[in-house]
Each structure stands twice: as C-alpha cells, then as structure tokens.
Amino acid sequence: MKLLTIAAAALALTAGLSQAQTIRMGTEGAYPPYNFIDDATGEVTGFEIELGNELCARAELDCTWVRNDWDSIIPNLVSSNYDTIMAGMNINEERKQVIQFTQPYTPAMPSAYAALSADADVEGGVVAAQTSTIQAGHVAETGATLLEFPNPDQTVAAVRNGEADAVFADKDFLAPIVEESNGELVWVEGFDTVPLGEGIGMGLRQSDTELRDKFDTAITAMKEDGSLNALILKWFGEDALVFE
Amino acid sequence: MFSYCTDPSSLEGLVWLSCYLTSGTHLLFYASFGTVLILLAITAPVALLFGYGGAMAARSSIAPLRWFGKLYTSMVRGVPDIIFFLFVPIALDQGFEWLRHQALCDSSQPVWQGNDFVVCDAAKLPLNTSAAWVHDAYGIFLAVIAFSVVFGAFAANVLFGAMQAVPRAQLETAEAYGMTRRQVTRRVLVPQMWTYALPGLSNLWMILIKATPLLFLLGVEDVVYWARELGGAKTSAFSYPHPDWRLYYFLALLVFYLLMTWASERVLGRVTQRLSRGQATMGGDAQRKGAVA
Amino acid sequence: MSCTQTIIDYGLRSVGIGERLLPREGYDLCQQFTLIGSGLIWNLYFAVLALAMGFVLATVVALGKTSSSPWLRRPADAFIFLFRGSPLFIQFFIAYEALVLLPRAGVEVFGLTVQTSWLTKAWAGALIVLTLNTTAYTAQIFHGALMSVPRGDVEAADAYGMTGWTRFRRVIWPTMLRLAWPSYTNEAIFLFHATTLVYFSGFPAFQQRGDALYYASYFADRTFNPFVAYPIAAAYFVVATLLLIWLFGCVNRRLNRHLPGRGGRVRYRPLLVR
Numbered sequence: 001m002k003l004l005t006i007a008a009a010a011l012a013l014t015a016g017l018s019q020a021q022t023i024r025m026g027t028e029g030a031y032p033p034y035n036f037i038d039d040a041t042g043e044v045t046g047f048e049i050e051l052g053n054e055l056c057a058r059a060e061l062d063c064t065w066v067r068n069d070w071d072s073i074i075p076n077l078v079s080s081n082y083d084t085i086m087a088g089m090n091i092n093e094e095r096k097q098v099i100q101f102t103q104p105y106t107p108a109m110p111s112a113y114a115a116l117s118a119d120a121d122v123e124g125g126v127v128a129a130q131t132s133t134i135q136a137g138h139v140a141e142t143g144a145t146l147l148e149f150p151n152p153d154q155t156v157a158a159v160r161n162g163e164a165d166a167v168f169a170d171k172d173f174l175a176p177i178v179e180e181s182n183g184e185l186v187w188v189e190g191f192d193t194v195p196l197g198e199g200i201g202m203g204l205r206q207s208d209t210e211l212r213d214k215f216d217t218a219i220t221a222m223k224e225d226g227s228l229n230a231l232i233l234k235w236f237g238e239d240a241l242v243f244e
Numbered sequence: 245m246f247s248y249c250t251d252p253s254s255l256e257g258l259v260w261l262s263c264y265l266t267s268g269t270h271l272l273f274y275a276s277f278g279t280v281l282i283l284l285a286i287t288a289p290v291a292l293l294f295g296y297g298g299a300m301a302a303r304s305s306i307a308p309l310r311w312f313g314k315l316y317t318s319m320v321r322g323v324p325d326i327i328f329f330l331f332v333p334i335a336l337d338q339g340f341e342w343l344r345h346q347a348l349c350d351s352s353q354p355v356w357q358g359n360d361f362v363v364c365d366a367a368k369l370p371l372n373t374s375a376a377w378v379h380d381a382y383g384i385f386l387a388v389i390a391f392s393v394v395f396g397a398f399a400a401n402v403l404f405g406a407m408q409a410v411p412r413a414q415l416e417t418a419e420a421y422g423m424t425r426r427q428v429t430r431r432v433l434v435p436q437m438w439t440y441a442l443p444g445l446s447n448l449w450m451i452l453i454k455a456t457p458l459l460f461l462l463g464v465e466d467v468v469y470w471a472r473e474l475g476g477a478k479t480s481a482f483s484y485p486h487p488d489w490r491l492y493y494f495l496a497l498l499v500f501y502l503l504m505t506w507a508s509e510r511v512l513g514r515v516t517q518r519l520s521r522g523q524a525t526m527g528g529d530a531q532r533k534g535a536v537a
Numbered sequence: 538m539s540c541t542q543t544i545i546d547y548g549l550r551s552v553g554i555g556e557r558l559l560p561r562e563g564y565d566l567c568q569q570f571t572l573i574g575s576g577l578i579w580n581l582y583f584a585v586l587a588l589a590m591g592f593v594l595a596t597v598v599a600l601g602k603t604s605s606s607p608w609l610r611r612p613a614d615a616f617i618f619l620f621r622g623s624p625l626f627i628q629f630f631i632a633y634e635a636l637v638l639l640p641r642a643g644v645e646v647f648g649l650t651v652q653t654s655w656l657t658k659a660w661a662g663a664l665i666v667l668t669l670n671t672t673a674y675t676a677q678i679f680h681g682a683l684m685s686v687p688r689g690d691v692e693a694a695d696a697y698g699m700t701g702w703t704r705f706r707r708v709i710w711p712t713m714l715r716l717a718w719p720s721y722t723n724e725a726i727f728l729f730h731a732t733t734l735v736y737f738s739g740f741p742a743f744q745q746r747g748d749a750l751y752y753a754s755y756f757a758d759r760t761f762n763p764f765v766a767y768p769i770a771a772a773y774f775v776v777a778t779l780l781l782i783w784l785f786g787c788v789n790r791r792l793n794r795h796l797p798g799r800g801g802r803v804r805y806r807p808l809l810v811r
Contacts, residue, residue, distance in 0.1 A: 022372040030473065032481040037473065039252075039483040042268035064376065069463065075761050076463075079338060079361040080368065094561070098761070128741075132758065140558055145744050153476035157488050158741070160477075161637040163657055176479045207357045322775035324730035326737065326750065330757070331767045454624040461737065468626070491634040498623050498631060505622035 022062045023211070024082035025052050029067040031152050031173055033235045034088035034200075037067075047235035048086040051105060052202075054227070058218040071131050071150050074099060077205060084204050084215070088170060090134045090197030100206045102215045104199025105222075106232065107241040111135050111196045113188035114174045115159060115166035120188050125165035128155040134197050135168045159185065168194075172236050252483045264484045273470035277500065280456050280467055283388060287452065290392040292445075295399025302404050317404060320397040326458060328394050333386040333462055340369050380465075387462045395452055402444030406437040439519045446512040453504050457497075471497055540567040551575040551746050559745055564760050572756070573769050576749035577777065582660075583732040583748075587667035588725055594668070595675035596710070602680045613676070620673030625666070625731055626738050632666045633657065633739030659740035667735075671728045678724060682717035683709070715792045722785040726778055749773055 027035045027044055035046040044065050056063035066082045077085055077099060090109075091101045111134075113122045127144040129136040130152050139146045147164045149155045156177055158164040166188055167174070178185045202219075204212050222228040229242040248255070249263035264270070301313030320328075341363045342355055349364035356362075365371070370378045410433055418432045460468040475490030520531055546556040548571055560568050601613035620628070639653040655661050686709055694708040733750040736742050742751055749770045756766035 024372055030476075032479060036481065037269055039267045039269050042272045062373075066379070067465070071758065072463065075758060078761050079334070080341075080363065081337075083372075140745070147741050147743060148745065149741050151472065151476065153488075154741075157477065157490075157637075160488070161657075162654065163637060163741070176481060177477075180479050180485070205360045205362065207360045207362050321726065322778045323771040324733045324750070324774055326730075326733050327753075327767050327771050327774070330750075330754065331763050334763050450621075457624045457626040460626075468630075491631065491638070494627060494631045494634060497627050501623045501627060502619070505618075 022064065023056065023084060024066050025056075025063050026066050026068050026073060026077060026082035026085045026087065027052075028070045028073065028087040030070070031088045033172065033176070034170075035086070047231065048088065050235075051222075051228070051231055052084075052086050054222065054231075055202075055215055055218040058221060059214040061214070069150065070133075070152075074203070077203060080205070083208065083211065084202050086202050088173070088200055089203055090170075091199060091201045092134050092137075092197050094137070095203070098206075099203045100208075100212055101201035101203055102212055103219055104201045105219050105228065106200045107243055108195060108197060108199045109241065110171045110193040111138070111168060112171040112174055112193060113166045113168050113191040114156075114178050114185050115188050116162075116185065118186045118189045120166045122166045122168070122188050122191050126163075128158040128164035128167045129169065130155055133169075135170075138194075138196055139168055156185075166191075172240070175237075260484075264486075267484060269470070269474060272465075273467070273474055276465060276467045276470050279384065279464065280459070283384060283391070283456060283459065284452065286388050287391045287395065288449065290388060291395035291399050291448075291452070294392050294396025295401075295403050298396060298400025299403035299407060302400065303407060313400070316397055317400040320394055320401075325394045325455065326461065329390050329458055329461055332390040332393055336386055336389055337369070341367055344369060383462070383464050387459055387464050390462065391452070391455070395448060395455075398448050398451070399445065402441050402448060403437065405444065406441035407433060409440040410436045439523045442512075442516055442519055446508075446516070449508060449512065450505065453501065453508065467497055467500070540571075543567050544571050547571045548575055549578075551578050551748070551752070553744060553746055557744075559755065564756055566765070569753075569756050569766055569769055572752040573749050573766065574773060576747055576752040577773050579735070579746075579748040580729065580732040580774075581777070583664060583667055583735060584725075584729040586664055587671050587728060587732075590668045591671035591675055591728075594672040595679050598672060598676035599679035599683055602676065603683050617673045617677055620670050621677060625670055625734055628666050628670060629663065629734060629738035629740065631739075632662055636662050658743060659735055663735040663740050667728065667732065670731070671724065674724050674727075675721060678717050678720045679713060681720075682713040685716055686712045711792070718785070718789050718792055722782065722789070725781060725785060729778065729781060730774065 027048060029035055029037045029044045031046075033046055035044055035048045037043070038045040044067060049065065052063065052065075068076050068082070070087065073085055073087055073089075074095070076082065085099070089095070091104055095101075113120070113127070115122070121144075123143050125144055126147055127139045127142075128147045128149060129139050131148045131150050136146060136148055147155075147158060149158060152169060152173060155164070155167045155169060156174075159167045171193065174185075178187065202215055204215075219228070222231075223243050232240050232242050246263060246266065248259065249266070252260065252263055255263060298313050298316045301309050302317055304310045304313065338361060341361075344367035345353075345355055345363040348366045353364065370382050414432055414436060415428055418428045423431065457466070457468045459466040471493035472490060475488065475493035477488040478485045517531070544567075547560070547568065549555050550559070550572060552575075559572070598613050598616060601609040602617065604610050604613075636653075636656045639656065644651045644653055656665075690708055690712055691704070694704045699707060733748060736747045736751040747755075753766040753770035757763045760766070
C-alpha cells in the first residue's frame with residue numbers, strides 16, 4: 001500500500017517535465033587513461049570522455065556522463081539506467097550476445113601481463129584480473145589460477161603485495177603504472193603484448209539501433225579526418241597504435 | 245581550494261597534504277558522509293512507519309492481513325539483508341518504470357525486448373533530461389526504500405513484541421472504562437508500548453548505523469565508494485599521485501563509525517531513562533527508589 | 538547436459554573440485570541451484586568455525602569484563618566496543634588491507650619463520666574477522682547473562698563448599714549459558730547471515746571459489762535477471778536458518794531440562810542482541 005502511494009507520488013512528480021534527446025553515457029571512472037575522476041573537479045575525464053563529447057557534438061546529441069561500477073555496468077545498461085557504455089570495454093562475442101557495439105574506436109589494443117619479475121609464471125601461477133573482463137576470461141582458460149577483483153587498481157595492488165604473481169589487463173592501462181613503479185613492476189617476458197578482443201567500442205542496448213548508427217557515423221567521420229588518431233596519440237603517447 | 249594549489253606537482257609536505265585533502269574529489273568524499281547521515285535520518289522514521297504497519301497487521305483480526313504481517317516480520321530472520329539490498333532496488337526501479345510505461349506510453353510496446361528492459365522516454369525514472377542530482381536523489385530514494393523494507397521488518401518484530409508486553413491489566417482497565425478497541429490501541433497500547441520497545445529499537449538503530457556501508461552495494465556513491473576510489477594507488481595521470489593508501493581511508497571510516505556508535509549510545513541511554521519514568525518496570529522502580537532516597 | 542552431470546561438475550565447485558570453468562551458457566535452474574548450493578558450503582564453514590571459536594573466546598572476554606581488575610576489564614571493554622561499534626563490512630576491508638601488508642616471506646619469531654601469506658586468503662582472514670566479531674557480540678551477551686546469574690545459585694554453590702573453577706564450571710557457567718541462550722541463538726543467526734559479506738568486501742574470490750551470494754550475483758550478472766538467482770540463494774538461507782534454529786532449540790531444551798515447565802519454545806527476537 002505504501003509502496004503504491006510512493007509510486008503514485010513519483011509518477012506525479014516527474015510526469016509533466018519536457019523531454020529532449022539526452023543521452024546518458026555510462027563509464028567506470030577508474031581506468032586511467034581511458035576514464036578516471038579528475039582530482040580537482042570530481043568529474044570524469046580521460047580519453048573516452050573527450051572522445052565521447054566530440055562524438056556527441058558531431059551527432060548533435062546532448063550527453064551527460066554517469067559513473068557506474070564495472071561489475072554492474074552491463075546490467076544497468078540493459079535496464080536503461082543509461083544509454084551507452086564507454087568504459088574501455090573490449091568488443092567480444094560473449095558481450096555481443098547481450099549488447100551491441102559500435103565499430104571499435106581504438107585499434108585492437110593488446111593486453112599484457114605485468115609482474116614483480118620478468119620471469120613470472122603466468123601460465124601456472126596466480127594471475128589477477130578484473131571481474132568479467134576479457135582478460136579474466138582469458139586467464140580462466142589458461143592454466144593459471146584466476147584471482148578476480150572488482151576494481152582495476154586492486155588487481156595491481158594484489159601483485160604489489162604478492163597476493164598474485166602477475167596482473168593481466170589492457171596494456172595501455174598498465175603502461176603508466178609499470179613506468180612509474182621505478183622498476184618494481186615489469187612486463188612479463190614473452191607476454192608483454194597479448195592480442196585479445198577486437199578493439200574497444202561503445203556498447204549500446206540491442207534495441208537501440210538508431211543511436212548506434214548515429215555514433216557509428218560520427219566515429220567513421222573522426223577516423224577519416226584523423227581527429228580520432230590525434231586523440232589516441234594525445235592520451236596514449238607517441239608510440240600508441242593508431243588506425244591506418 | 246587554496247590559491248597555492250594550482251600546481252600540485254611543485255608542492256611538498258604539509259602544503260601538499262593541505263591541497264590534497266581539499267581537492268575536488270575529497271570534498272565529494274566529505275559530502276558523502278552527509279549522504280550517510282541523510283540516509284539514516286530518512287530511513288529511521290520510514291522504517292519505524294513500516295514496522296508499525298507490519299506490527300499492526302500482525303495483530304489484525306483479519307486473517308489475510310495477519311498472515312501478511314507475520315510473513316513480513318519473519319522474512320528478515322531467514323534471509324540475509326544483503327540479498328534484499330541487491331534485489332529490492334532493481335525490482336522497485338523496474339516496477340515503477342513499468343507502471344509509468346503503462347500510464348504514459350503506448351502500452352502495446354513490450355517492456356522486455358530480448359535482454360533489454362526498455363520503456364519509452366517519457367516513462368524513464370528519472371527522465372534522461374533530469375539533472376545529475378535528480379538521478380543521485382532517486383538512487384538514494386531507492387536505497388531508503390530498500391533499507392526501510394528490511395529494517396521495517398525488524399522494527400515490526402520489536403513493536404509486535406512490545407505490544408504483547410504491555411501489561412494485560414492496563415488494557416483491561418481501559419476496556420472497563422468503556423473504550424472501543426481502537427481507543428484502547430490509541431490511548432493506552434501505543435503510548436505504553438514505547439518503554440518496552442526502546443531496548444529493541446535502540447539496538448535496531450545501532451544495526452542500521454552499521455548497515456550503512458552497504459549503500460555502496462546499491463550503487464550509491466557513499467563513504468566506502470570514495471574511500472576506495474581515493475585510497476587506490478594513483479599514477480601521474482592524476483594531479484596528486486600517491487601509493488596505495490586505502491588502509492588509512494578505511495581507518496578514518498572506522499573512527500567515524502565508532503564515534504557514531506558512541507554518540508548514539510549516550511543519547512539512547514538518556515532517552516531510556518526518560519521513558520522509564522513512572523513505569524511498572526525494573527527501570528521505573530529503580531528511579532522511584534532513587535527519588536525517595 | 539543433464540542435471541546429474543551438472544551436479545557432478547559443479548556440486549563441489551566452491552571448494553575447487555569439479556569443472557574448472559564456471560558455466561558460460563544456458564544458466565538453467567539446475568546450474569543455478571547447484572552452484573549456489575555449492576557456495577553455501579563456505580557460508581556454513583565460516584559460520585560453524587567462527588561460532589565455535591567465538592564461543593570459547595567470548596567466555597574469556599565476558600569474564601574479563603566482569604573482572605574487578607582494570608587491567609582485565611579495560612581491554613575487554615575496548616575490544617567489545619571496537620568490534621560492536623563498527624560495521625563488519627569496514628572490518629573486512631581493514632583486515633584485508635592490513636593483512637596484505639605483512640611481509641610475504643614470513644615473520645621471524647624466535648628463529649622460526651612463520652608463514653603469513655595464507656592470512657590474506659578468505660578462508661583464514663575472513664574467518665579471523667568473523668570470529669573476533671562474533672566474540673565481541675557474544676561476550677556482551679554472556680556478560681549480561683553473568684550479571685543476572687541469581688545470587689541464590691552462587692550462595693548455594695558456596696554452601697556446598699564449591700570454590701573457584703569448580704563453582705564456575707558446575708554452577709555459574711551453566712546458568713549463564715541457560716540465560717544467554719535465546720540471545721545467543723539470535724547472534725548465531727546474525728553471524729550466519731553476515732557470512733555473505735565475505736566476498737562482497739575486501740577478500741577476493743580465489744579461482745572463482747565463492748560463497749552462495751558470490752555465485753548468485755554471478756548468475757544475476759550473466760542473465761540480467763535478479764529475480765531467479767537471488768531468490769534461490771534466499772531459499773537456501775531460509776532452510777539453513779530453520780535448521781540452525783532447530784539445532785539451537787535442541788540445545789536450549791537440554792540446558793533447561795532440569796526446570797519443570799520452562800524452556801519450552803524459545804522466542805527469537807533478532808533485535809534484542811545485535
């Protein structure tokens with residue numbers, strides 16, 4: 001009874017508001033340099049935020065950013081809490097069964113293993129990865145023992161404290177961490193570039209084909225005029241992979 | 245915050261720390277303590293209301309209502325509260341949107357399209373065009389309902405027990421004065437039950453305080469979210485790079501919760517004394533004796 | 538795949554026996570019931586061991602709290618306040634963060650190297666936290682019960698010439714237990730339900746071996762449908778809780794067997810304890 005009253009109140013409260021095409025963009029905000037929270041403002045920033053804003057401008061959409069934890073990022077998309085995902089999400093078959101992707105906006109970015117020593121046993125040891133990432137799926141299929149964490153920085157912390165022998169993640173995410181660790185973390189020899197996935201794309205609900213097409217067009221345009229490559233170089237450094 | 249914070253990389257020591265602790269993200273962290281307090285302030289009365297409804301239903305003379313009350317009050321004994329927290333907000337959210345979809349949109353459109361739960365734009369809750377704070381407020385609203393459902397069931401248990409504990413003779417006296425059943429409830433039962441309910445309700449308040457970190461599981465950006473976010477190791481992509489400091493952030497949370505508990509214990513101790521005045525209980529007797537001596 | 542096959546593959550998955558990869562497709566009811574049930578093993582493991590160890594420790598702490606010496610009373614008070622005054626969720630986080638700071642190579646104690654790495658695993662680390670947590674709550678209950686042991690009982694024991702340990706073991710302790718038992722039952726239920734927090738807080742799931750809720754959320758995430766997996770987990774917990782209540786009821790009858798007409802059914806009021 002009370003629930004119904006509250007529901008009715010909620011209905012009345014928001015019923016009369018106007019509506020325009022506003023797109024809510026879901027992101028994680030914990031995966032630098034793809035997306036992270038700016039210390040100064042508390043807002044999300046990063047490669048995907050800059051790219052997403054540019055895409056929205058080109059597609060003439062009104063976009064706002066929404067932070068959501070990684071492990072519930074797809075469920076919240078399909079239940080329409082936001083309309084797109086730009087969160088360093090690799091395109092793969094398993095996810096395609098549930099959501100659809102635009103064309104990739106990065107080349108197939110390699111993943112990599114990082115560890116405390118270059119000869120860490122990544123095929124028989126303990127490997128940390130973020131829950132429900134393609135990297136976690138990959139580790140589960142190798143002989144290694146998978147240690148799952150909900151947050152990306154927890155996976156790195158697990159290696160630092162010896163909980164795991166190695167961490168497996170997108171190379172671009174690990175690269176600055178490895179560089180700034182003063183030699184504490186190193187790439188695992190022979191496993192510093194593991195091709196995985198088809199590149200990172202924007203995820204959308206399968207029923208949202210119209211929106212997908214708009215973003216696809218915008219991505220194509222950015223690829224053609226070179227502005228996408230310029231963005232990639234800006235955020236991932238001079239030797240980053242770019243589109244041909 | 246301070247004017248000298250424009251270039252954090254050039255700062256050191258305490259100055260750096262003062263800038264670090266007043267960065268935008270830290271201000272959000274401090275604000276999230278307010279979120280927790282707001283949640284407590286709203287949930288407590290709402291849960292009490294739910295509990296009162298549940299207890300009255302459990303005492304009802306109408307059988308289906310009584311069964312519902314009994315089921316509601318016994319529900320939380322069997323199932324861990326986290327399961328409710330993971331379940332109730334999603335169910336509520338989809339329930340509301342479905343209702344609005346039926347009312348505001350072309351209801352021949354199916355809500356479930358494959359995996360997708362899609363309602364028309366006008367039925368979205370909150371609307372896509374709403375400001376960010378509306379979305380945050382809605383998230384907290386769902387959290388309040390989820391907490392109230394669970395703690396309402398606990399409260400119903402306490403209030404039901406308290407109503408049973410009111411001495412039968414007091415109710416019979418009221419009946420002898422010719423009061424109707426409703427009058428007895430309103431004039432005697434409810435005023436008298438509080439002293440019996442208070443120990444249970446105090447306990448409930450303590451449990452509620454300690455359940456607030458679970459907000460984090462509901463997707464609300466609460467103290468736990470920010471402690472984890474801020475404490476994690478930061479590379480130079482951030483203005484204030486630092487190693488893994490999560491332990492310190494969680495120790496700060498620990499202190500916050502200990503303070504909350506300590507303050508609550510003191511306040512509740514006073515209220516208990518106040519309510520025992522003139523009651524036919526051990527506490528009331530002790531006060532009378534103290535007054536005589 | 539038949540359901541029997543699923544049960545063989547995943548029935549003991551949570552302890553690492555059976556199929557290595559979790560199901561990737563289908564997600565039928567059989568898979569959900571099997572895996573979530575398999576996860577319940579961990580909930581039972583944490584609950585049983587934490588309660589058993591907490592019971593012994595709580596008696597000690599409760600005695601410390603009643604002691605007239607401040608050297609015993611103050612630490613007992615502080616311990617109880619610390620663990621009762623803060624959320625278990627935060628305790629898990631802090632314990633994990635603190636335990637991983639221990640040196641990996643082990644700690645030298647009197648020339649022996651004590652391994653520490655196992656402490657960061659959920660089976661040990663979370664168990665320690667749960668044990669300390671329930672110790673604090675139970676000690677508070679036991680302390681309350683000790684305070685209400687009838688003076689007559691103690692005087693009767695004195696009259697029989699019992700002193701010290703004998704008096705405690707044969708008179709005070711059984712009476713305390715009898716008085717504390719209804720509240721202690723509630724504490725046990727609370728603790729059992731709190732075991733679902735283990736994999737939702739600091740402790741990582743090693744090789745995807747988790748508890749009932751871990752697998753329930755696995756399925757809820759994959760199927761995007763919280764309306765099946767969580768109710769299954771809830772059903773398991775209802776059954777396990779009823780069993781627990783029955784078990785504690787049996788003990789209660791035994792504790793009260795010398796009292797005619799008393800100690801029939803225990804009334805469980807969850808709120809009067811935690």
